[in-house]
Amino acid sequence: MGGHHAASGAAAWVAIASTGPYTLGWYPLDATGILIGGMATAGTALVCDWDHRHSTVANSLPPLSNVIARGIETASGGHRQGTHSILGAAFFVVLAMLAGQIQVQTSWGLLSVGAGLLCMFMINIAAKALKLFPKSGFISNWIFALVMAGLVTWFAPHQWTWLPVSMLTGVVVHIVGDMITTGGVPLLWPIVIKPPRFLRKLPVLNDVWKANGAFSLPLLGRAGSRREWLVLIPVSAYAMVGMCVAAWAVARATLPAAAALGKTAVSRFLGAG
Numbered sequence: 001m002g003g004h005h006a007a008s009g010a011a012a013w014v015a016i017a018s019t020g021p022y023t024l025g026w027y028p029l030d031a032t033g034i035l036i037g038g039m040a041t042a043g044t045a046l047v048c049d050w051d052h053r054h055s056t057v058a059n060s061l062p063p064l065s066n067v068i069a070r071g072i073e074t075a076s077g078g079h080r081q082g083t084h085s086i087l088g089a090a091f092f093v094v095l096a097m098l099a100g101q102i103q104v105q106t107s108w109g110l111l112s113v114g115a116g117l118l119c120m121f122m123i124n125i126a127a128k129a130l131k132l133f134p135k136s137g138f139i140s141n142w143i144f145a146l147v148m149a150g151l152v153t154w155f156a157p158h159q160w161t162w163l164p165v166s167m168l169t170g171v172v173v174h175i176v177g178d179m180i181t182t183g184g185v186p187l188l189w190p191i192v193i194k195p196p197r198f199l200r201k202l203p204v205l206n207d208v209w210k211a212n213g214a215f216s217l218p219l220l221g222r223a224g225s226r227r228e229w230l231v232l233i234p235v236s237a238y239a240m241v242g243m244c245v246a247a248w249a250v251a252r253a254t255l256p257a258a259a260a261l262g263k264t265a266v267s268r269f270l271g272a273g
């Protein structure tokens with residue numbers, strides 16, 4: 001299920017950061033923001049399941065991430081409880097905003113350490129869920145995440161403002177995804193409002209507002225159903241196309257800069273020698 005959430009997260013980001021603004025005539029994010037934000041949102045679409053000790057996030061950085069998973073599980077009342085609610089979503093967004101505040105003054109300028117680390121963590125879990133490196137997972141996932149977060153830090157440090165938006169997008173996509181495919185989520189957690197007895201007998205409503213107070217949108221049947229795949233395939237293809245176009249643009253923009261940087265370094269080295 002992790003891969004499904006991740007792919008929908010990336011697709012939602014491409015829509016918000018690129019397709020949507022173009023259609024509406026607004027100025028979209030530049031290619032770095034689309035590419036790296038897309039990868040980050042594939043990751044933020046997984047954080048809600050940090051309340052489960054065997055989820056992708058929980059196993060991303062053992063043993064710390066496992067310990068945190070147990071903490072979240074206890075604090076949020078178990079799997080698919082507090083983290084799958086409006087309050088849980090707000091919590092993750094505030095966390096991303098706080099991370100953006102952690103900056104360190106270095107000789108290269110102000111470095112957004114908090115945002116960089118959070119983005120790196122999100123991209124790492126995305127790479128894992130999407131199985132980008134199926135053979136040599138752990139190390140390559142982290143190296144990939146480091147390079148991606150490094151790209152932003154180096155080429156577009158002012159762009160970190162999109163990180164809380166990425167978090168909001170990912171979390172909303174996750175919760176909606178679970179509402180569509182699973183037995184429902186407690187949106188108003190910790191408040192549980194159960195439907196009155198007479199409403200529980202109404203055919204459609206009793207699927208949307210469950211007797212236990214959870215909400216669901218049972219459009220796609222059970223998780224892993226054929227209908228789910230029918231939606232997922234075009235969604236993933238859309239995300240792939242958007243990200244590849246962005247990746248191409250980033251490569252075209254950054255390769256000459258990287259080459260120039262290398263040239264300067266070499267000439268300085270030769271000059272010094």
Ligand SMILES: [Zn+2]
Pocket residue numbers: 048049080084174178
């Ligand atoms: Zn979930």
